[in-house]
Amino acid sequence: MRRGRFTGYWLMLPAALWLGVFFVIPFYSLLATSLYDPEGSVLTGYDVTWHVANFADALREHADELWRSLWYAGVATVICAVLGYVLAYAIAFKAGRWRNVMLVLVIAPFFTSFLVRTLSWKLILADDGFVVDFLQTLHLMGEDDRLLATPVAVIAGLVYNFLPFMVLPLYASLEKIDVRLIEAAGDLYASPARGFWKVTLPLSMPGLVAGTLLTFIPSAGDYINAQLLGSTNQRMVGNVIQDLFTNTGDYATAGALSVTLMVIIVAMVVLYIRKAGTEELL
Amino acid sequence: MNVLHRVGRWIGEHLVLAAGVLVLVYMFVPIAVVMLMSFNDNSKSRNVYAFRDFTWHNWANVCQPDGMCEAVLRSVVIGLSATLVATILGTLAAFALVRHRFLGRSSMNTIIFLPMASPEIVMGSSLLALFVSAGFGGRLGMVTIFIAHVMFCLSFVIVTVKARLAGLDGNLEEAAMDLYASESTTFWRVTFPLVFPGIAAAALLSFSLSFDDFIITNLNAGQTVTFPMYVWGVAQRGIPMQVNVIGTIMFLVALAIVVGNMLATRRKQPA
Numbered sequence: 001m002r003r004g005r006f007t008g009y010w011l012m013l014p015a016a017l018w019l020g021v022f023f024v025i026p027f028y029s030l031l032a033t034s035l036y037d038p039e040g041s042v043l044t045g046y047d048v049t050w051h052v053a054n055f056a057d058a059l060r061e062h063a064d065e066l067w068r069s070l071w072y073a074g075v076a077t078v079i080c081a082v083l084g085y086v087l088a089y090a091i092a093f094k095a096g097r098w099r100n101v102m103l104v105l106v107i108a109p110f111f112t113s114f115l116v117r118t119l120s121w122k123l124i125l126a127d128d129g130f131v132v133d134f135l136q137t138l139h140l141m142g143e144d145d146r147l148l149a150t151p152v153a154v155i156a157g158l159v160y161n162f163l164p165f166m167v168l169p170l171y172a173s174l175e176k177i178d179v180r181l182i183e184a185a186g187d188l189y190a191s192p193a194r195g196f197w198k199v200t201l202p203l204s205m206p207g208l209v210a211g212t213l214l215t216f217i218p219s220a221g222d223y224i225n226a227q228l229l230g231s232t233n234q235r236m237v238g239n240v241i242q243d244l245f246t247n248t249g250d251y252a253t254a255g256a257l258s259v260t261l262m263v264i265i266v267a268m269v270v271l272y273i274r275k276a277g278t279e280e281l282l
Numbered sequence: 283m284n285v286l287h288r289v290g291r292w293i294g295e296h297l298v299l300a301a302g303v304l305v306l307v308y309m310f311v312p313i314a315v316v317m318l319m320s321f322n323d324n325s326k327s328r329n330v331y332a333f334r335d336f337t338w339h340n341w342a343n344v345c346q347p348d349g350m351c352e353a354v355l356r357s358v359v360i361g362l363s364a365t366l367v368a369t370i371l372g373t374l375a376a377f378a379l380v381r382h383r384f385l386g387r388s389s390m391n392t393i394i395f396l397p398m399a400s401p402e403i404v405m406g407s408s409l410l411a412l413f414v415s416a417g418f419g420g421r422l423g424m425v426t427i428f429i430a431h432v433m434f435c436l437s438f439v440i441v442t443v444k445a446r447l448a449g450l451d452g453n454l455e456e457a458a459m460d461l462y463a464s465e466s467t468t469f470w471r472v473t474f475p476l477v478f479p480g481i482a483a484a485a486l487l488s489f490s491l492s493f494d495d496f497i498i499t500n501l502n503a504g505q506t507v508t509f510p511m512y513v514w515g516v517a518q519r520g521i522p523m524q525v526n527v528i529g530t531i532m533f534l535v536a537l538a539i540v541v542g543n544m545l546a547t548r549r550k551q552p553a
Contacts, residue, residue: 221401
């Protein structure tokens with residue numbers, strides 16, 4: 001086929017410009033913001049004074065929220081991985097002709113607003129809601145214990161909101177597995193459990209790695225669940241950044257926190273991918 | 283022994299399926315609650331978290347809460363315009379990435395992946411930092427929301443269309459050319475119709491991402507209120523039950539589109 005030498009560039013240009021100006025350059029703006037003179041304000045304007053102490057201030061004041069974000073996101077990701085694996089495995093190997101229906105059901109929650117669904121959780125976990133009533137009847141919860149405004153509620157919300165991001169890549173990976181490999185393990189006298197650990201799980205690693213990242217990253221930055229289902233004791237770093245930007249107008253600290261979160265996440269992702277990569281080779 | 287083994291196996295197999303179904307139920311409980319609450323009559327009670335009486339009132343008077351329908355309309359306008367622009371730019375880019383060789387192609391692939399792997403709060407605050415430093419801090423509104431939405435939808439469009447384009451059978455296009463179809467005829471009669479399902483899926487995805495976005499929008503909206511921002515605002519005071527009506531309508535419309543699409547493709551390709 002004849003093709004102009006520059007056609008590729010012309011086709012790519014508009015999208016590349018948009019992402020360049022509104023995605024790449026903003027990172028520099030954010031970095032500049034994190035080095036603002038903290039004395040500045042929306043009214044008097046800001047100066048970049050290479051005020052590196054912003055980072056020290058941000059970390060000193062908001063280390064709790066930062067640590068809590070990573071902790072909650074980590075727990076939510078592990079729970080998502082377990083639940084997501086069960087569901088993806090059931091769809092890939094056990095669902096038969098219900099496979100497509102189940103897949104549609106997995107993405108269906110996306111069709112309703114994230115916020116409306118999270119508010120719905122607030123209602124389910126409410127103090128006079130059926131979940132609390134049920135647990136109190138079983139004496140698993142005391143009369144005055146509550147679910148709302150606890151880490152349990154926030155983590156349950158995170159798990160719920162990001163579970164489809166775990167299920168879909170896992171399913172994509174599991175579905176590609178040649179079933180004959182699993183059968184071969186059985187033929188060679190491997191127990192089903194051993195076959196799973198030695199064959200199915202390693203082959204589904206790419207999906208598990210992708211799913212983990214797609215769950216962990218948005219969970220760590222989320223503040224909707226912490227705000228709607230938690231109390232001030234469950235504030236995550238996202239709540240702080242949002243608050244500093246939109247209410248307090250403390251751009252310097254907000255910028256420094258945002259950069260810190262990004263750096264931590266990138267570092268964890270790189271480490272994790274390396275580790276997962278070597279495990280695959282073993 | 284053998285029978286016992288079989289029974290164990292049967293339970294084992296169905297246990298996984300049952301557990302999977304339970305996980306699905308967990309994912310659906312909140313939606314069921316939203317649907318149920320859309321029929322809740324809580325006019326006699328302050329407690330918005332309990333189902334009192336059945337009523338059609340919320341459905342008949344959807345626009346009663348102050349500013350809600352305006353917010354929905356604003357979200358639809360933003361969603362449609364961001365989807366249109368992101369789908370066009372993203373489709374062009376997908377063609378460039380799959381069909382052409384050019385300098386910087388692999389770094390482009392990385393840049394496209396990054397917005398999907400960055401926390402929204404970081405992207406949102408970066409964009410806000412850009413707008414503020416460019417002197418747009420006081421003029422945040424529809425335009426800045428639109429810019430932000432096109433930005434985060436683009437990656438999803440490119441990835442979706444790319445996947446469709448990469449799975450395309452090149453022989454069909456060659457056959458058209460062999461039969462003396464010109465390059466443009468081949469494109470419009472063969473390539474485009476084959477890629478179209480991917481483009482349509484990308485457009486649907488980008489509309490729902492845009493319509494539902496809160497974190498990035500909230501940082502870059504100024505005084506403009508979209509539907510998710512409206513919900514966020516009323517969540518602090520007490521939610522009008524009509525919010526659940528909008529949630530239910532969204533769910534049913536999207537489900538109808540997906541199921542309709544599945545049935546249509548099934549009819550076209552009897553398999």
